[in-house]
Amino acid sequence: MRRISTLLLMTLACTAVAQEECRVTAVHSGDRLSCQTRDGTSLSIRLRGIDAPVSDQPFGERAREALQRLTLGRTACLRATQPEADGSLRAAVWVEPADCPDCGQTLDAGRALLSVGLARWRQTDEQTAEEKGQYEFEEQEARARRIGLWRTP
Template identity: 90%
Template sequence: MRRISTLLLMTLACTAVAQGECRVTTVHSGDRLSCQSRDGTSQGIRLRGIDAPTANQPFGERAREALQRLTLGKTTSLRAVQPETDGSVRAAVWVEPADCPGCGQTLDAGRALLSVGLARWRQTDEQTAEEKGQYEFEEQEARARRIGLWRAP
């Protein structure tokens, strides 16, 4: 019963942020950030579909900085939100590209990190067939160009 109550509370907390847009307040690593909704609710977010290196690993700080440039202070749209056991959520994070003001939230931050070799595709996350194809393609292209994580043999 206690487990059900905890899961229900987590789902309600996640729903407050996930139902609309939220503003990124902190970037913790290349695949983790915090987001605040208009009503002030804060939520930890793990980018769905990617696994970025941690700060103490090669390219960890570069991955965090890249995600920070893409998202910090921006309004984002969370898609395919799934609650995690630690109270955070796993979601695709979409932002407006810096080079296209007024275009709307058309850039998938996780896919952008894959394209520059600062993350690996996390195949265990739930994704549509189209997303799987896109994420796999971005990782393969980064490997072929030998950039970022794929620089070393």
């Protein structure tokens, strides 16, 4: 009964905050993935707030693998979706952390990539003041620790 209540709350929380909930079906790069909605619609998503290197750039493959570990096969909550010119959506992608089953969709995948130095903060994307502060902090911390993209000056 408790599990059913938790799942119901997770679904309600996603629909109250986001436009869409979907299952991640593919990860194409460190900031691009595909997912399928409950009605079978396929969506192409670019993570809002970050820019990750492409696979032939340094750390590009590591960024893709990290996003894959975080999201592939999981139900994602897409928050603050914005249509892109190419037909994709730019959105914050939230998933349930692998190390915390039953926690709900509490992990922002883009912010997680920033925290390990596998993406840069994309300041031009629309974000709340709170998100901007969080994303800026994660990038600054990764730079200070000289990890990932920030290993060399």
